[in-house]
Amino acid sequence: MAKKPNKLKARLPRGFVDRSASDIRATDEMMTKIRDVYERYGFDPVEMPMFEYTDCLGKFLPDTDRPNAGVFSVQDDDEQWMSLRYDLTAPLARHVSENINEIQMPYRTYRAGYVFRNEKPGPGRFRQFMQFDADSIGAPGPQADAEMCMMMADAIEALGIPRGQYVIRVNNRKVLDGVMEAVGLGGDENADRRLTVLRAIDKLDKFGVDGVKLLLGEGRWEGGAPEKGDFTNGAGLNEEQIDKVLFFVGITNYSESAEALGDLIASSENGQAGITELNTIGSLVASAGYTEDRIKIDPSVVRGLEYYTGAVYEAELLFDVTNEKGEKVQFGSVGGGGRYDGLIKRFTGRDVPATGFSIGVSRLMTALKNLDKLGTDDVVSPVLVTVMDGDTESLGRYQKMVQDLRNAGIRAEMYQGNWKKFGNQLKYADRRNCPIAIIQGSDEREAGEIQIKDLIEGARLASESTDVDNITWRESRPAQITIQEADLLDSVRTLLAQHAEDRRREAEGA
Structure with missing residues (x-):
């Protein structure tokens, strides 16, 4: 029996981060x-x-005898060292x-x-x-x-x-x-000791006067004692x-x-x-x-x-x-x-x-x-156009709705997963924090109508039974409305504006 190959382990290199x-x-x-x-x-x-040639980066960090010391380096095809x-x-x-x-x-x-x-x-x-x-x-x-x-x-x-x-x-x-x-530390012959003094002074905020005094003298034990860490030589x-x-x-x-x-x-x-x-x-x-x-x-x-x-x-x-x-x-x-x-x-x-x-x-x-000085929470998640029918003609109609929304400056996307499980589409919208879901099945299409589901208002109404101190200034709005196809853009704009006003008043503690 053939041995099942081991799966490759996904792992982030140490010292690097993924960004959200x-x-x-x-x-x-x-x-x-x-x-x-x-x-x-x-x-x-x-x-x-x-990338730069390593010698162009200078003598201050890369050690020319050890091109990988302090920097990430590779050799070019002409054997010249290059470093990040x-x-x-x-x-x-x-x-x-x-x-x-x-x-x-x-x-x-x-x-x-x-x-x-x-x-x-x-x-x-x-x-x-x-x-x-x-x-x-x-x-x-x-x-x-x-x-x-x-x-x-x-x-x-x-x-x-x-x-x-x-x-x-x-x-x-x-x-x-x-x-x-x-x-008495002037002259080229004292360059190394001067650098040690500079590094000691630079630790003033970290180690305080007593710690810097040790680094200016004979040296300092990490943690204050030999058994607690490494020894750093001082400037003498x-x-x-x-x-x-x-x-x-x-x-x-x-x-x-x-x-x-x-x-x-x-x-x-x-x-x-x-x-x-x-x-x-x-x-x-x-x-x-x-x-x-x-x-x-x-x-x-x-x-x-x-x-x-x-x-x-x-x-x-x-x-x-x-x-x-x-x-x-x-x-x-x-x-x-x-x-x-x-x-x-x-x-x-x-x-x-x-x-x-x-x-x-x-x-x-x-x-x-x-300091709470970053306003990235104001980014509105996209409006989701759901897919009720997966034939090419229907997908074309849904795609046109998405493009009309985008051309009007509104973030929007069409659901790209398995359209046959409609509940999964709404779960996806919830995980994406979508404010609105656009729904048009065959009945709505024949009537020239669209259902707009206000996902934010729906979540609020669902919580009212347990939230006795619910915000009183906001008038109750229906969680789902039926509109004419021609009114899609105006209706979505109005609903998003209401959401923005809700966020503003919540921030003000109204």
Whole structure:
């Protein structure tokens, strides 16, 4: 007897997600509002492919000795390594460099798309996720950085997040470089230790001052003890060095601490230049009406990527949410960016200033769901035209009804299953949340009539016997009516308008 073959097991790859219709609509709604802000600022769309040659992605994430480290890579037929992009900035740098003689500078552009990370997935950490970026290439002054911060603030407010529930925090890598010089970590020989310090500071929100202090020193055990997790090596700074770094990132009022900060980095020309740029950004955004509750100078902002060379900024949401441990925590960052003047130079050999930011689409959508700011529940399910007779002539009549509804701007579909079991058609309509079912059998056809079944009203009437507090403002309507064929469109429009009014009054608590 032949062995029955095993069925293939359907399984979703770890770190990837399937997206539902509501998620897709919510994303489209959110991105349309963001896009409108970018367009208002004079930015234009551009799109690059998901694959780039691995060496073009740069030295910052892919390890050239291990082409699959951190990214998903394949070899071309000419043995060149290609990788799925890990962000949208490196491909933009390649695009600008390749077309630099044709592109009008400053080049103000935005783009959205999926990026990929070949990393271990975990809670809230995915291998594929969407970003929405905006960049200004060829704009050297801090006024371009200030504009980016203002555009981030406007985009967040366009999504319905009010002032007081977000802040754009701004720092400057040059100031941080000055602090590094002040603690003896200047020069190329200390590049790795500087990066360790940056990563430690970036964990301030997660681990607090005590945890960052450990990471600046000898290191930190996950969970606080050897038996609770892995050990992370620290930067190896001494107490005096740690105190200077913590003073810098602990500044909460920049204007009051400016003198002490200036004294700390007095010997650093680069650091002093960073302070001047920060002051200029602060002055520009204030002149445009952006107060400190919207855009704030904050020395604790680091941003993890090494290619930032000047201003860095981060969009943080300030309202509380409950995490997976049941704890109340602040929602935190939903995007950020900064100035990266050296990235394009890798290709062109000449300085091309650039600044930009990236919004984490999935994370921002989660925030909007928490605030109940997504209106995807307003999408009306299609009207269902049922099938009472399956011959070609009858199907043609039903199909014409569907097309007439669609041409009138009404979502509609004809039932495509086994038409002989009419009860299954209504069950299908119920599962699809269809508001209306159109019914025409042979008797109705001979009389030139159509039955319209109001599925929403029918469900309401069915619940009245158990719902003693049923809504009183809505006059009882028949759950099914008979109309003339010529009145189909007007009758469906009227019924859908009544449903919309019902939803509005329910939302108002009438």
